Amino acid sequence: QVQLVQSGSELKKPGASVKVSCKASGYTLTSYGMIWVRQAPGQGLEWMGWINTNSGNPTYAQGFRGRFVFSLDTSVSTAYLQISSLKAEDTAVYYCARKMAVAGHNWFDPWGQGTLVTVSS
C-alpha cells in the first residue's frame, strides 16, 4: 500500500541543523509532488511548501525561505527536509505528505507519521 515513513524524533541544540527523511513506498516517488507541513505543539497545521519530484524544484511558503531546504534522493525514493540554524520556535512535528494534483487543485494523501524536532539547550 502507499506509505510514507519518516525518520525518528530529534533533539537538537539551538544553532544546529537537522535533516528529516520521508521514504515513499507503494508508488513511484517521481509521479507525485511531496509537501511539508509544520505543527507546533498544541497548534494547527502550517503549510511549508512542496517539492516537484520530477525536477527537484522546491517551492517555499512565506516564513520558510532561507533556513529550510527540501531535497530528494530518487534512488531511494526519499524526500528530505533540512532545517539549519535551529531556534527554539522550530520545535514542532514535521509532516511530509503526497501531493495529489488535478487541474491545478491540490490535496494531500497519505501523510507520513510525523517527526518531532525538539530544539533545546
Next chain:
Amino acid sequence: SYELTQPPSVSLSPGQTARITCSGDALPKQYAYWYQQKPGQAPVLVIYKDTERPSGIPERFSGSRSGTTVTLTISGVQAEDEADYYCQSADSSATSVVFGGGTKLTVL
C-alpha cells in the same frame, strides 16, 4: 495573507449530527478538502474536492458548500470521531495552500 476560518470547537452527543464550517473568500473559486487528526496521529484525508470521500472513509462523512462556506458533516457521530478537523484550500490564484485553524470535535 489568505485565511480560512473554522470554529475552535464543536461538542455533541453520540448519534447527533456534527457540522463543522470553514469560511474563506476564495472558496467559491477553489475546492475544499478536510482532514481528521486524532491525538498523536498524522492527519487523514476524509473529504476531497468539496464532496468526494476517499475509499475507506465511512459514509457518515460528507461535504457540502454554499457561497464562501464549506461544511463537513458527520451524521450519527461516534466516539471514534473525536478528533481535530482541518479544512484546506488555496487562495484565489491557486498559488498558496492554506489550512484552517482546526476544529476540535468532542463527543460527550
